[in-house]
Amino acid sequence: MKKYLTFFTKYKKALILAPLLVIIDVICEIVQPQLMSKIVDFGVKQKNMAYILHTGGLMVILSLVAIAANVGNIYYSSHVSVGFAAELRKGMFSKIQEFSFSNLDRFSSASLTTRMTNDVNIIQNVIMMSLRLLFRAPLMLLFAVVIAIxxxxxxxxxIAVAIPVxxxxxxxxxxxxxxxxxxxQQKLDRVNAVIQENLVNIRVVKSFVREDFEKKKFGHTNEELRAMAVKASGMVVLILPVMQLVMNLSVVAIVWFGGKAIIAGTFQVGQLMSFITYITQILMSLMMLSMIIMTFSRAEASSDRVLEILNTTVDIVDSPAAIKKNLQVGLGKVEFKNVFFKYHADGTEFVLKNINLVVKPGETVAIIGATGAAKSTLVQLIPRLYDVTSGTVLIDDVDVRDYTLPNLRINLKLxxxxxELFSGTVKQNLKWGNQKATDDEIITAAKDAQAHDFIMSLPKQYETVLGQSGVNVSGGQKQRLCIARAILRKPVILILDDSTSAVDTITEAKIRSSFREHLKGTTIFIIAQRISSIVSADNIVLLDKGEIIGTGSHSVLIKTSSxxxxxxxSQQLQL
Known part of the structure; x- marks a missing residue:
């Protein structure tokens, strides 16, 4: 609960007023049966009209005060709960932005979406119910029990018998x-995952005529959610009939024994009426408490899932020393020293093993190897998307962990x-690389990435709105836009992870030529499958199962590496 307190900070006033109004409402309601009892036993019995009108008027005033207090409580409790949910979602989103790749590997995108929407909504409802009923039910129960006794x-x-039952x-x-x-909640995660996967890949689904398969898959997942929801609800709905049974039996017992007492002359009709009302209030309070407990029970699962995000320790952060030094990446020299890496600390196999490599400033280094050779993992260690398990990655002879993440990544583009492109115009997407870029700089970067010509053919050119994930441009066009976005800042280090796979060889050659002309001082890492993409690289690194098995230029490796x-x-034969 302590973790949630910070999200209430903006709503302290409403958080105090809501319970105070509940107290006023309860007090006004709890005295009503007593006043009604007096009207029956004194006003009606003695035919005292003045007493009836006076006491009845007081009841009307108390009812109006209770209504006003209840309305105020509803307003403030809604204000707090909705505001809390907004702040909680904001806090969760901010925390997710801090996650490293290894943190993100623990959660699916569908699960994170469910946690930030459905789970937060459940907690929001609990907060609202708590401010309305959690104070009201115990107070009503306490006052009613004392007055009934x-x-x-x-x-x-x-009642002493009914409550334990x-x-x-x-x-x-x-x-x-x-x-x-x-x-x-886990089944709901799965439903969201199926929906998300289908919508993202809807074009693939249609091209392979797999609509029926997807419908069956969703139907099966949806049915699993329905069945689990029925099981959960089926257990909990038993509370209501049990409550009603106990309440009705209690009222019957009270009427039976109370009626005998009236006949004996030791009890009055008005007292019996008020007593039944108080007993009803006691049992209703217990019913409200059971509803709160039921809601809390469901919310506990959601709360655990939300706290799992908030309590996740971000494993890649700025060290105090890095913040103090405030170093900047300057030249772009990159060195791997005895680097070993595995995705999970408790894992048994290393993905990268004994990596030793020095890349001089301004060099173009190509990395090639079979699928699964850990080429992408290797370059992701440079901007600290992952941290090495052992060994050191250095930039300009400084451990990458001695740079702050903003200083490291602002001069390094991957x-x-x-x-991935974002909803917005072409220009807005390109300016992700440099928010302060001028129109001329944007056009230059687009030309270097061989994207300018096709951008000019779009309906509104650089102001053309791209759909979600850039669905209205081709794969090759999307790659060129991403390259333009990356080189817009003229980074010290540029990493291209198989980023021209959807581009034809002629266009790719033009992109390489523009790099040589306009990115002369930039250290460039190229991961590629086609040897034709890397023959001009200064150095080629051959990876196999996470180990370097060869380095050198194309002319050297073609002679020395089998x-x-x-x-x-194999690629020449394909040609």
Whole structure:
């Protein structure tokens, strides 16, 4: 709960007023049966109209005050709960932005979406219910029990029997029902994952005529969610009939024994009426408490999932020494010293093993190897998307961990295998590389990436709005836009992770030529599958199963490396 307190900071006033208004509402309601009892036993019995009108008027005033307090409580509790949910989502989103790749590997995107929407909404409803009922139910229960005992202690024994019976029933039902709520949220994650996957790949689905398969897959997943929801709800809905049964039996017992007391002359009709009302209030308070407990039970599963994000330790952060030094990347020399890496600390196999490599400033280094050779993982260690397990990665002879993340990454640009564009115009997407870039600089970067011509053919050129993930441009066009975005700042180090795979060889050659002309001082890493893309590189690194098995220029490797020769010959045969 302490973790959530910071999200209430903006709503302290409403957080105080909501419970205060509940207290006023409860006080106004709790005295009403007593006043009604007096009207019956004194006003009606003695035919005292003045007493009836006076007491009735007081009841009307108290009712109006109770209504006003209840309306105020609803307003403030809604204000707090909605505001809290907004702040919580903001906090979760901010935390996710700090996650490293290894942190993100723990969560699916569908799960994160569910946690920030459905799970937060459930917690929001609990906050709202708490501010409305969590204070009201115990206060009403306490006051009603005290007054009921003061009216007739012997009849109050019925409640002493009813409450433990209810408590035991509620515990058994909720204890059995809670695990289903946790499983239900997991099923909801799966439904969201299927929806997200289908919508992202809808063009592939249609091209392979797999609509029926996708419908069946979604239907199966949706049915699993429905079945789990029915199980969870089926257990919890038992609370209501149990509550009603106990309440009705209690009222029958009170009327029976109270009626006998009236006949005996030891109890008055008005007192019996008020006593029944208080007993009803007691049982209603218990019902409200059971609803709160039920909601809390479901919210506990959601809260655990939300806290899992908030409590996740971000494993790649700025060290105090890095913040103090405030170093900047200058030349672009990159060195790997005895680097070993595995994705999980408790893993048994290293993905990268004994990597030793020196790249001089301004050099172009190509990395080639079979699928799964850990080429992408190697270059992702440079901007600290992952941290080495052992060994050191240095830039300009400084450990990358001695740079702050902003200082490190602002001078280093990475074009990933999965090229992602954002909703917005072409210009807005390109300015991700440099928010202060002028129109001339944007056009120059687009020309260097061989993107300018096709941009000019778009309906509104650089102001053309791209769809989500750039769905209205081709794969090759998307790659060129991503390259233009990366080189717009003229980075000290540029990493191209198989980023021209969808570009034809002629266009790719033009892109390489523009790099040589306009990025002369930039250290460039190129990951590629085609040897034709890397023949002009200053140095080629051959990776196999996470180890460097050869380095040198194309002319050297073609003579000395049998693996390189095999790759080269296979591609020549394909031509």
């Amino acid at each position: 003061s009216i007739n202690a012997s009849l109050a024994i019925i 209810l408590a035991i029933c509620m515990y058994v039902i909720l204890h059995k029902g809670f695990p289903f709520f946790e499983k239900m 074009v990933l295998q999965q090229n 693996v390189y020769q095999e790759i080269y010959n």
